[in-house]
Amino acid sequence: MSEKQLMRGSQVIAEAAIRAGCRFYAGYPITPQNEMTEYMANAMAELSDGTFIQAESEIAAINMVLGASTAGVRSMTSSSSPGLSLKQEGISFLAASELPAVIVNTMRGGPGLGNIAPSQGDYFQATRGGGHGDYRSIVLAPASGQEQADLTRKAFEYADKYRTPVLILVDGMMGQMMEPVIFPDPIDALDLPPKPWILDGAKGRPSRIIKSLILNTREMEDHNWKLARKYENIAREITTAESYLTEDANMVVIAYGTAARIAKGAIKRVREMGLKVGLFRPITLYPFPSKELLEMSRVVKHFLVFEMNTGQMIEDVRLSLEGRSTIHFYGRPGGIISTPDEISKEISSIYYRQHLEEE
Amino acid sequence: MKQIFQRPKYLKDAVFHYCPGCGHSIIHRLVAEVIEELDIAEKTIGVPPAGCAVLAYDYFDLDMCEAPHGRGAAVATGVKRALPDRIVFSYQGDGDIAAIGTAETIHAANRGENITIIFVNNSCYGMTGGQMAPTTILGQNSSTTPGGRDSLRDGTPIDLSEMLAITKGSVYIERTSVNSPKNIRKTKKAIKKAFKIQMAGLGFSLIEVLSPCPTNWKLSPVDACKWIDETIVKTYPMKVIKDEAGNID
Numbered sequence: 001m002s003e004k005q006l007m008r009g010s011q012v013i014a015e016a017a018i019r020a021g022c023r024f025y026a027g028y029p030i031t032p033q034n035e036m037t038e039y040m041a042n043a044m045a046e047l048s049d050g051t052f053i054q055a056e057s058e059i060a061a062i063n064m065v066l067g068a069s070t071a072g073v074r075s076m077t078s079s080s081s082p083g084l085s086l087k088q089e090g091i092s093f094l095a096a097s098e099l100p101a102v103i104v105n106t107m108r109g110g111p112g113l114g115n116i117a118p119s120q121g122d123y124f125q126a127t128r129g130g131g132h133g134d135y136r137s138i139v140l141a142p143a144s145g146q147e148q149a150d151l152t153r154k155a156f157e158y159a160d161k162y163r164t165p166v167l168i169l170v171d172g173m174m175g176q177m178m179e180p181v182i183f184p185d186p187i188d189a190l191d192l193p194p195k196p197w198i199l200d201g202a203k204g205r206p207s208r209i210i211k212s213l214i215l216n217t218r219e220m221e222d223h224n225w226k227l228a229r230k231y232e233n234i235a236r237e238i239t240t241a242e243s244y245l246t247e248d249a250n251m252v253v254i255a256y257g258t259a260a261r262i263a264k265g266a267i268k269r270v271r272e273m274g275l276k277v278g279l280f281r282p283i284t285l286y287p288f289p290s291k292e293l294l295e296m297s298r299v300v301k302h303f304l305v306f307e308m309n310t311g312q313m314i315e316d317v318r319l320s321l322e323g324r325s326t327i328h329f330y331g332r333p334g335g336i337i338s339t340p341d342e343i344s345k346e347i348s349s350i351y352y353r354q355h356l357e358e359e
Numbered sequence: 360m361k362q363i364f365q366r367p368k369y370l371k372d373a374v375f376h377y378c379p380g381c382g383h384s385i386i387h388r389l390v391a392e393v394i395e396e397l398d399i400a401e402k403t404i405g406v407p408p409a410g411c412a413v414l415a416y417d418y419f420d421l422d423m424c425e426a427p428h429g430r431g432a433a434v435a436t437g438v439k440r441a442l443p444d445r446i447v448f449s450y451q452g453d454g455d456i457a458a459i460g461t462a463e464t465i466h467a468a469n470r471g472e473n474i475t476i477i478f479v480n481n482s483c484y485g486m487t488g489g490q491m492a493p494t495t496i497l498g499q500n501s502s503t504t505p506g507g508r509d510s511l512r513d514g515t516p517i518d519l520s521e522m523l524a525i526t527k528g529s530v531y532i533e534r535t536s537v538n539s540p541k542n543i544r545k546t547k548k549a550i551k552k553a554f555k556i557q558m559a560g561l562g563f564s565l566i567e568v569l570s571p572c573p574t575n576w577k578l579s580p581v582d583a584c585k586w587i588d589e590t591i592v593k594t595y596p597m598k599v600i601k602d603e604a605g606n607i608d
Contacts, residue, residue: 024441051440055433056466063430063463067437070424071404071445075437093427199422199438201445203401209416211425 117335380580429460
């Protein structure tokens with residue numbers, strides 16, 4: 001473990017990636033995440049086995065990552081919303097070819113060029129695959145500096161273990177906020193388990209092919225089902241969520257990332273007023289913690305989904321709860337950052353309207 | 360009996376799917392022969408394109424990594440930077456490299472990436488049915504240029520190799536053809552030199568091969584070969600476009 005350090009979120013993810021054995025990074029300048037790219041440029045320059053490339057485009061960056069990944073190197077790229085739209089081609093190919101990679105999206109207001117303020121507008125894009133074809137990416141949503149460090153390590157582990165792209169979904173707030181962080185010890189890239197599928201020249205073994213073209217429809221169907229089964233395994237093995245003050249709660253706020261941090265502050269306030277409100281925070285957005293929510297709906301009849309968008313995760317909440325509880329929504333899109341006070345007013349307004357204080 | 364002709368060691372025992380008279384099969388053979396002669400197969404990674412040669416990995420007995428359409432140079436860059444002591448080549452058609460992949464190609468050349476590109480120019484999109492490519496010559500018929508390519512409507516053929524030669528990072532660029540035994544020999548020599556340049560760590564090399572496409576040109580294989588000499592070379596002359604390596608033997 002490292003000493004406690006005060007660091008900006010973007011740099012935390014970069015440092016954690018280096019410590020996770022990431023030795024290839026390609027990226028393209030875009031606000032609000034340039035600190036991550038700059039940190040990687042400097043960190044890779046310090047390493048004898050590290051590569052940093054400032055790519056000519058987001059598309060080139062993700063395809064360079066694809067190339068480095070086929071060679072077996074832990075590889076990463078990062079961008080912000082408009083850049084992620086461009087990377088989708090590569091992410092689809094990574095998923096199809098079963099190649100590991102870590103992709104960080106520091107979300108900003110959109111659609112289009114939008115703005116550079118913190119947003120959660122890319123939930124659909126991240127959790128529904130994003131690119132073309134029948135695939136998903138693992139999506140991790142840290143809500144603190146420490147969690148950015150820890151989940152970045154996990155992102156590389158999951159990417160290698162399941163041979164699939166992993167997205168880390170943050171926003172400008174998470175990226176810019178400075179918090180104390182203790183990093184896990186660095187991994188020596190040479191100590192990582194060997195990957196028996198990489199392309200490094202067919203020396204003393206048959207030649208290998210990494211590809212996504214499967215013209216035979218039966219074989220393509222088999223491949224699609226293989227990926228689907230993989231996603232089922234992933235759901236069984238890595239689904240994570242945090243429950244905060246939910247044990248006695250008769251109303252639970254569901255939020256992730258920055259929104260969850262704000263909601264936590266709001267819940268502390270309404271708890272002081274005696275309202276029995278908790279927080280459910282999905283940490284993996286894909287796989288979504290549906291079972292945990294369904295279980296909670298046996299006692300909790302009112303959920304408030306709070307997102308920094310017009311309502312995206314709420315669809316996963318609806319699918320999870322299967323109509324068993326009432327779902328309320330509060331959203332602030334466009335880069336607006338709600339205050340805990342604003343959210344606590346929303347919570348108490350629903351709470352009293354539903355007469356939950358009488359329960 | 361002495362065997363004087365056989366399948367190159369690094370081509371699999373597979374039947375090419377290419378059309379009769381297509382240049383790809385010859386170019387595949389030349390690349391495989393060069394790799395055998397340079398004894399680099401065990402450290403070579405190839406990057407085939409989307410296009411007619413998308414199935415190149417079914418023919419080359421080498422480690423092969425598919426690239427999305429046009430991204431060959433970016434994928435090859437990733438592989439080469441991750442494994443700098445390996446030999447990395449991409450194999451791309453004119454639609455792949457000179458239209459959708461222009462940016463990746465120019466910037467790989469400009470960075471002086473130590474990779475080799477085999478650029479097969481048949482002046483059309485072959486696999487999708489003969490649409491206009493950026494390399495389609497003026498007046499040439501294609502399925503999307505009724506009456507032939509018209510510069511006012513369709514723009515003019517792009518000189519990608521000449522553009523790449525302008526970049527400071529490119530070392531060796533030559534345009535050849537496989538339309539005659541003589542040109543096939545020249546093409547092999549050029550491909551060999553390009554790989555040697557990479558082995559010497561000198562930087563970016565690209566061989567543009569003018570390749571007959573009888574199917575989409577609607578010519579017999581023999582006439583397609585003639586058409587390269589009579590017509591295509593007026594737009595795309597066969598020549599060494601850039602050579603900063605000199606004699607590297």
